[in-house]
Each structure stands twice: as C-alpha cells, then as structure tokens.
Amino acid sequence: MSWDAWRVVRAALEHGSLTAAAPRLGMTQATASRRLLALEARLGRPLFQRTPRGLVATDTLEAMRPHLDRMAHAEAAVREAFEAGDAPRGDVVVAMPPGVSADLGPLLVAELARTAPDVRLVLLADIAYRDLDQLEAHVALRSEVPAQGEHRAARLVELEVRPYGSAAYVASLPEDVTLGALEWLTWTADLAHLPTSLFVDGVLEGRPARLRSNHFTTLRRAALAGLGVMLLSEVQANGLVPVPLAMPRLAGSMWMVVPDAVRSLPRVQAVMDAVHAVLADL
DSSP: OOHHHHHHHHHHHHHSSHHHHHHHHTSOHHHHHHHHHHHHHHHTSOSEEEETTEEEEOHHHHHHHHHHHHHHHHHHHHHHHHHTTSOSOEEEEEEEOHHHHHHHHHHHHHHHHHHOTTEEEEEEESSSOOOTTTTSOSEEEESSOOSSSSEEEEEEEEEEEEEEEOHHHHHHSOTTOOGGGSOBEEEOGGGTTSHHHHHHHHHHTTOOOSEEESOHHHHHHHHHTTSOBEEEEGGGOTTOEEOOOOOOOEEEEEEEEEETTTTTOHHHHHHHHHHHHHHHHO
C-alpha cells in the first residue's frame, strides 16, 4: 500500500478533517479525499466515521496510531539520511511570533544570503504554535518549550520588557506619572493570555487602552507615532525609548525548538547557525 495514502490518514487523524490536513500535505482537499477513499476501498472498511464535526477515527485506526507515527518518523529519517551529505539548499520553514519576525526575519535572510545562499526561508509569523511532529515548521522560536514531541530545544536569550514610547511622548510625561496613567497600546482579547497582556490589563484595572490590536507592527507604529506606550524588550524598541518608571521585572526566554527528524539536515543546520549569529550581533 502507498505511504502517500497513509500520510493522508495520519494527517486527518491529527487534525480532525481533510480540510485542515490537506494544506499541511501540500495537496488539495479533493486529492486527499480521493486517496483516503481509495485506501478505504482497498481495505474493505472505513477508517473514519464521518460526522458533522469532522472525521472521527474508528477503533481500528486508533490502534494503528502508534504505527503510523513510527512510519512518519521513519520517512523523515530516510529523507534526512539522503540529504545529510548535501550542501545546504532548499526551503526551511521557520515559525516565530510576529514581533520577532518583524525584526529578526530580514536579518536571517541577510545572514543566509552570506553563509548559505541556496537556503530559502519560509517565515510563519503568527502567535499559533505549529505542530513540529507534523513538520509544519522545521525551526520554531518560542517563549515556551513543547511538553511533548521528539525535538530539542535551546535557550537563545532572556528578554526583559518594559514600557516604550516615542521620545516626544516620553518627554511629555509628568515626573510623577504612574503606570496606570500611561496611554497603553496592547493586545486584543484573543491574546489576553499573554504575560504582557495580563500585566497591562492589571495596570488598566478596567480602563480602556488607547489601542488594542492583534498585530505587533501596528502597535509599534502607533507607539512610534506618539500615541502611547507598549511593553517591549530593548531589541524590539526600534527607535522607541523606555519610560523611566519603576515596575516589576517582566522577563521571559526565547527558545529555538527543532524536531529531531530534521535537525541534522544541512539546510536546517544552516538556519540554526544563522539564528545564533544574528542574535549574537544584537
């Protein structure tokens, strides 16, 4: 039986629908559906129950889940062994938060152009954590290390954040200004779980923020325009200046997480080296 068909099954098992699974396999939903139906026809039994909420694995398929996982890891290991002797070339998918991508992304591209010109970055700049076991990303920069999965993590840097605003805005503040009196630029409700968002909401105590957005660059541009302050690390300040106020220390680590299945690939190694080189220069 073709592994291509079982790849569809494994992805559908993980994501609950062919609509979600197909893009991760680089195919259309129609193609994924045809492969799944052909496999079920060959087996003479369904692998999923079709429900209004999506695909639900049969007991038989659930029992096969660990075997499918091993097949997927074996496929990645074969690909790794094939490519291990090659010079670094090809696409590397890197996932990172939007604020990190805005500053680090261009620097990574420049570093790779110098050290590994045949490697091309595909940057996924969003808050959502990518499924590294499914190789939705080859390298991920995260504030937390995944609790499960076959990967390795390296702490890159510890970042301390504080309020930053434009030089004109900070200069206009009275000497006795308090954190609660600042005009805050912060995250929308869907990102209220972020530590920086929790801190700002605690300072506001129910008062409205000057601006809420789920887009990092929008918030930083608003700060550059003198509309208020946002919590940033020094490396994210980009022309903004800190507000000279005493406040609790807010810090977190940035980790680089790489799936074991692709860690030894030359192109992935080149990106990992580029990340370290760029951060060393900041």
